[in-house]
Amino acid sequence: MSTWKIREIKSEDNQQVKDLIRSVLVEMGVPKVGTAYEDKALDDMTDTYKGERRAYFVVEENSKIIGSAGIAPLTGLEEEICELQKMYFLPEARGRGIGMEMITKCLQFGRDHDFKKCYIETLPYMENARKLYHKNGFEVIEKPLGNTGHYNCTVFMIKDL
Structure with missing residues (x-):
């Protein structure tokens, strides 16, 4: 039984x-600029994901948040494409x-x-994340879509919904 x-x-x-x-x-050695690290959204994720067509989910175990991910319209392509955002898991959540x-x-x-589609940006050395996205049908594309502001993310993936 899961806890x-x-x-x-x-x-x-x-x-x-x-x-x-x-x-x-x-932990992953990600640059602090041009990535989610410096996003103002981190100060109030509840407020950031309030509103239509957006949600942020957490994984709770024993009253502790061990993972999280959001989904929201992709800035610049809001009508048809959503973006899987800020999906991170603590070491104890991985591989389960x-x-x-x-x-x-x-x-x-x-x-x-x-x-109609879901987009995600990640980094080349986040191998386990990329494997997980690929397993879920995400394909690598050449160029970024929309306007995420994460200029240090260099792997772009998309999936038909």
Whole structure:
């Protein structure tokens, strides 16, 4: 039986989510500029993902947030393409099928909100993340789409919903 659950973010989760995202980025050696590390959105993820056609989910285990991911319209291509955003898991969450379940939940949200495609940006050395995206049908494309502001992310992937 799993001891974790995926649920929508609440305002009391904001600091834990910010700390989780930043600690994973530091662990992975990600640049602090041109990536999610410096996003203003991290200060209030609940507010960032409030509104239509957007959601942010957390993985909770024993009252601790061990992973999170969001889905929202891709800036500049809002009508048809959603973006899988800020998907990060602490080491204790990895290799347990949680990422697969999180992607499934996010992609279903995209389908339920009439998006045609889902886009994601990542980094070449985030190999496990790229494998997970590929397993879920994401294909690498040559150039970025939309306007994410994450100029240090150099791997672009898309999937038909």
